[in-house]
Amino acid sequence: MTRPALSVLVLAAAASLAGCGKVVDCDAVSTAWAGDAETFFGTYCVSCHSTQWTGDDRGGAPEQVNFDTYSDFLASETFAVYTQLTEGLMPPDGYDQPSEADRARIADWAYCGGDEQ
Numbered sequence: 818m819t820r821p822a823l824s825v826l827v828l829a830a831a832a833s834l835a836g837c838g839k840v841v842d843c844d845a846v847s848t849a850w851a852g853d854a855e856t857f858f859g860t861y862c863v864s865c866h867s868t869q870w871t872g873d874d875r876g877g878a879p880e881q882v883n884f885d886t887y888s889d890f891l892a893s894e895t896f897a898v899y900t901q902l903t904e905g906l907m908p909p910d911g912y913d914q915p916s917e918a919d920r921a922r923i924a925d926w927a928y929c930g931g932d933e934q
């Protein structure tokens with residue numbers, strides 16, 4: 818009895834996860850920091866999220882959230898990058914916005930942990 822009940826629970830959990838937004842197929846993510854994400858962050862994010870800015874120059878961006886380098890990106894919590902992009906919160910309204918395709922591609926990459934190469 819224990820085993821069938823457990824597998825029903827696991828299936829229910831999987832179903833509710835699947836119903837909660839999209840599930841990213843990480844095997845289908847083919848991009849990387851080098852040659853793609855680095856350019857994306859450089860274009861849309863480092864005007865606020867850069868270690869070269871302090872205080873008011875950061876436009877309110879948290880001090881620990883930077884995208885100058887790959888290790889900055891990792892330290893900024895990859896899942897937070899995913900949610901900010903997919904929810905359309907970053908870049909903030911009024912600033913240059915990426916295309917939907919670029920936004921989705923980089924969000925999926927971040928969701929999957931963000932390969933460097």
Ligand code: HEC
Pocket residue numbers: 858861862863864865866875876877878879882893897898901902907908909912
């Ligand atoms: C005009 C300045 C500005 C730009 C450009 C900008 N951000 Fe932000 N970012 C902020 C501010 C202000 C906050 C803190 C307030 C907030 O979370 O809304 C923030 C917070 C964040 C956070 C932390 C959110 C959390 O809750 O932990 C992440 C992650 C982030 N930004 C990612 C990005 C990404 C990715 C880009 C580029 C696509 C970007 N930001 C572009 C100003 C900016």
